[in-house]
Amino acid sequence: MYEHNTKIKKLIKDKNIKLTTARVAILEILEKAKKPLSYEDIKVDISMDKATFYRNIAKFEKEDMINSFESNDKKRYFELKKEPHAHFICMECNSIQCIKNIDITLPNYEIYNVTINGKCPDCQI
Amino acid sequence: MYEHNTKIKKLIKDKNIKLTTARVAILEILEKAKKPLSYEDIKVDISMDKATFYRNIAKFEKEDMINSFESNDKKRYFELKKEPHAHFICMECNSIQCIKNIDITLPNYEIYNVTINGKCPDCQI
């Protein structure tokens, strides 16, 4: 079973955690999305209890498989871990944009992620 | 009344909003703190209903008098508006540190504030 996505399957098995339908489903959606998603975004596409969702998210974070951050709509957003980048959150339209090629370093600090709040180009009057 | 803090008083009157005990109290505490505070931090020093607190915070934000951001303890933190700077939030000890002298610009974006999550120097093993 779960033959339909070898890549996701491998992602899970490599961490020595159990391969379940719920886990495959969450990771598949995050992979396809190519942008951060919240529980509300994800639940549209899968039937899974929210407790299961959040418990799996917690496990994925612990295993360093995903990143999360909070937007200004009070929800947490999740994405598969990939090359480091910042997130821009527009306070007008609430859109989230990935900002690559941003270079932030602080001596002696280890940086996990960067969130920038402001007004995006589309929302400038 | 409220003669004890002319600066805060002026801050409020300049915005043409009513000068109330609650408003003066909140702004005085934020001014003295010199670092971002949450409702929980602030309520220790003043007796004020949380509804009043949050309604005034909403008004202050609308009037562009304060900044706010969310930490990873799920609470919102508030500070008086001053020169732009970033906030570093340590995921280990939950401390919040103001980072000045950081230069982040994105062409066509208007930046309100920047939050950096990671591990602070004290929490590196």
Add this chain to the structure above:
DNA sequence: CTCTATGCAAAAACTTTGCAGGGAT
């Protein structure tokens, strides 16, 4: 078979809202 994962329901934590009374201008 054993141990982890899941679903359901209830709780938790922080913030917001409705409403009636109080206070600033």
Add this chain to the structure above:
DNA sequence: ATCCCTGCAAAGTTTTTGCATAGAG
């Protein structure tokens, strides 16, 4: 006198936890 502000209580939102059952290895 008018309108905005305040306190209280109740509701709202997102995330977490307890417990019994189901499922992966």
